[in-house]
Amino acid sequence: MKVILRKNFSQLGNVGDVVNVKDGYARNYLIPRQIAYQATKGNIRALEEEKKQILKKEAKELESAQALAAELEKVSISIPVKVGEEEKIFGSVTTQMIADALKEKGFDLDKRKIEITEPIKALGIYSVSIKLHPSVTATVKTWVVRE
Missing domain, CATH: 3.10.430.100 (Ribosomal protein L9, C-terminal domain)
Known part of the structure; x- marks a missing residue:
């Protein structure tokens, strides 16, 4: 099963990577813990939007850390x-x-x-x-x- 990673996961890759994993691993571990999505066209578009939000959040965190x-x-x-x-x-x-x-x-x-x-x-x-x-x-x- 092909999945898209939502979070950096050391065993598989980084956010946005499309990786091929076994069906059971994806259904029972990655998807319930919201580490990955199933790779569909709609999920790819949703992940792009999520990436933009994550980048904005990281920029805010970096700015506040520099001020502190x-x-x-x-x-x-x-x-x-x-x-x-x-x-x-x-x-x-x-x-x-x-x-x-x-x-x-x-x-x-x-x-x-x-x-x-x-x-x-x-x-x-x-x-x-x-x-x-x-x-x-x-x-x-x-x-x-x-x-």
């Missing part, structure tokens, strides 16, 4: 931690701590978008990157200070 990144670049946050001997902190600074500090500043971000390259285990100033969109990354200056 510009705002985040101006922000610096401080995270108070308990400190032991030789200025070493107990544990490490987590992405959840950073997300909570950003929430206090008015930025509600998911902790999974925050990327810490190395564990933060000492006092100091760190640059933490936040992946807002596949092509947009913001950097926030983070101060780890004594509590």
Whole structure:
């Protein structure tokens, strides 16, 4: 059965690709989960319209991510931690701590978008990157200070 993909699907292809799959796979998996349409002339036209809407939506998301990144670049946050001997902190600074500090500043971000390259285990100033969109990354200056 020939189907048209509605979503990017790693095993088969990208949006709009016409692929040939087994009938049962299409009827029982791809079509009920709205990953694909059956390849008919009407569905091809409907997919073209859907593609236009998806492109508009992605452009809006990219624009809003760039605006948020510009705002985040101006922000610096401080995270108070308990400190032991030789200025070493107990544990490490987590992405959840950073997300909570950003929430206090008015930025509600998911902790999974925050990327810490190395564990933060000492006092100091760190640059933490936040992946807002596949092509947009913001950097926030983070101060780890004594509590």
